Amino acid sequence: MKITVEEAKKKIDTLKGEIERHNYQYYVLDNPAISDAEFDALLRELIALEADFPELITLDSPSQRVGGKPLEGFTTYTHRTPLLSLGNAFGREELLDFHRRVVNGLGRENVEYVVEPKIDGLSVALYYQNGILQVGATRGDGTTGEEVTQNLKTIGNVPLRLKELIPALDVRGEAYMPKGSFQRLNAEREAREEMLFANPRNAAAGSIRQLDPKIAASRDLRVIVYAVMYKEGFTLNKHSEALELLKRQGFSVTEPFITNDINKAADYCEKWGQKRYDLPYEIDGMVIKVNSIEEQEQLGFTSKSPRWAVAYKFPAEQGVTKLLDIFVRVGRTGAVTPTAVLEPIRLAGTTVSRATLHNEDYIKEKDIKIGDYVVVQKAGEIIPEVVKVVPEKRTGQEEPFNMPEYCPECKSKIVRLEGEAASRCIDISCPAIVREGIIHFVSRNAMNIDGLGEAIITQFFEQQLIRDAADLYYLKYEDIINLERMGPKSAQNLLTAIAESKKRGLDQLIFALGIRLVGQRAGKILALQFKTMDKLSKASSEELTAIPEIGPKMAESIIAFFNEEKNLEFIQRLKNAGINMEIAEVQAVSDKLAGKTFVLTGTMEGLGRRDAQVKIEALGGKVSSSVSKKTDYVVVGAEPGSKYEKAKELGVVILSESEFLELLNG
C-alpha cells in the first residue's frame, strides 16, 4: 500500500508528537501511559515510514534517539559562554562567609536565595535554535568541550524540541546515571568479566564519551538542567523563573527551595545531607544561588566561578579507622578477595566494619599493613573500600599481609593466572565456591527465592542438608523445621517460595546456573534463541557465535559448562524436580507467515533482531540462522554478511528492513 508524501508527512508528524509525549510521560513525569511494547511499536512505525520517506526525517524526530552511525572521533565545540565551576563551602560557617561576601557586594542585607541539589554527574551544554536541539557538548576545559550531540539525543528526558517557539536558548545541565541503573550495568559487566565503573559519574561520563551512539542509547542516562545561559525572545528576572521556564519546555529540573534567610538555606542543606541517600541519583552537595538575575549581574564572576553562587559540599563519605585484620573471601568464580576487618566506623549513614582490598597488587601498591590506620570510603551504594594508609599514624608494629597460598575453605592451592589481577581457588568442589554459587542461584535476578538468604543457605550447607542448589527442591518440612530460628510458619513459607521458583523463566534459570561470562542479558538472549535447556545444552560453537551478542569467549564457556558431566546431572536433577526448562512458545496470533522461513542478517535499524524474531513467530513464521534453498526470505539490515551473498546466489527473496516491516504490518 503506497501513500503519498503529504499523507506520510501527516502521519509522521502525528507519530512524532505522540512518541515525544510518551517519552515525556516516561522520563520526565515518571508516569508512563503506555507499555514499553506499545511505545516500541509506535517508534518502529515512525522509523519504517521515515525509511520510505527519508526526506521527511528531521533533527527533532524521536527516531534520532536510537543512535545512528559511530563517529570517527569527536569534534571540539567552543561554548558560547564558558562553563564555570563553583566555589565550595564546607559547612555552615563557610556558607555564612559566602553570604557576607554577597551582602558586601550588593550593599544590602536582604538577599533571596535558591537552593538546589548539586547532581554528581558531568556538565553538559544544550544549544537550541528555533526550539530545536542543535548541539549538545561536554564541558571540556570550560571554554571548549566535545560535541556529543548524537549521544545526548539518546537521553530520554532531553527534549529534542522545546514546547514553546523560542528563537535561541542555551541550557546547562548535568548528565548522570541513576543509582539503580548503575548497579544493573555493573552487575552485567561483572558477569561478562569486564572492568567495573567505580561510580555512577564515571559510568555516565564513559557512556557519553563513546563514539558509537548505540552504546549511549543502551545505557540509562538522564539529564537534569539547572541554568539558562543565553536566551532570545523573552526576559527572566529570577533564576527560579528560569527553572520554571525550563520545566515548561519539557526538561527535568529539581524542585528549588527559596529563602531569604541564609540559616534556613544551611538547615535545608544539612537536611539533604541525609535525605540524599533516598534519591535515585547521586548528589555531592547543594548549590546556593542568588535568585535575582539583576543581583547576579551586579555580583559578577571571578576568573573561575560566579560570585553569586556556591556549592555546599556534604561531609565526605570517607573516614579514618584502624585496620584490625585481613581475611580472604572466596567468591562464586573462585576469586579470592582480601577483605579488611575494621574498627567499626560510621560512614554515609551506616556502620562499616568490613571493606574490600580488591586484590594482592592493590595491597602492595598502597602498602597496606595490618594495624595501619586507613582511609575508608563508602561511595553511594558501592561496597566500602580501603583507599589509602595514613602513614603518620604508623607505630612500626604494623604487620605485612601475605596472600594465603591455600584456599581457607578447601585447602587447595590458590593460583594466579597470567595477566589476571585476581587470585583464584580453582577447585570447583570447594565448599565456598559451591555455597556462593547457591547464593547466586537463589538471588533476585536468578531464581528469586524469597526468604532464602545467605545465613539460611550456610546453615543448610553446614548441616549437609544440601550439596548444591538442586537439593533445595528436595528439602522436606522435617529437614528444616529443626534449624535455628526456624518456626513452622517460616519453614512452610520457605518451602512454598522454593516450589514457587520452579516456574521461573528459562532466562532466569540460565543466569542462575552461573556459567562464566553469562550474565542476565545473555541469559535472556540464549533463552530466546534456543527456547529449551535441552537445545541450549547441545548448541554448537557456530550456533552460539552466530548470535550477535555472544562472543567466542562466552561461547567457549557455555560449551565447556555443558560438556561437564556433573553439570548435566545437576540440570537433570532440576528437571526431575519439575523446574521449568523452556520458554513458553510464542503463540501464533495470526498465520499470515505460516510455513515461511526467514533469515535475518546485518544490523536492523529500527526493529531489533530479537523483536523481529518474536514478530515473525507471532505471525506463524520461523527464523533460521542459515540460508538454504528452503529459506523464503532473507531480511537484510546494514552491513550484511555472507548470508546476503548466499541469498543472492540461491535466488532467495531479499527484503530490505522497510520492505520487511511492510510485510509484517501490511
Ligand code: IVH
Ligand atoms: S550552577 C554558572 N547548579 O557542579 C552556573 N551546577 O562545580 C554554575 N552542578 O560543573 C553551575 N548540579 O556541572 C549548578 N544545580 C546545579 C548543579 C551544578 C550540578 C555541577 C555543574 C558544575 C559543577 C560546579
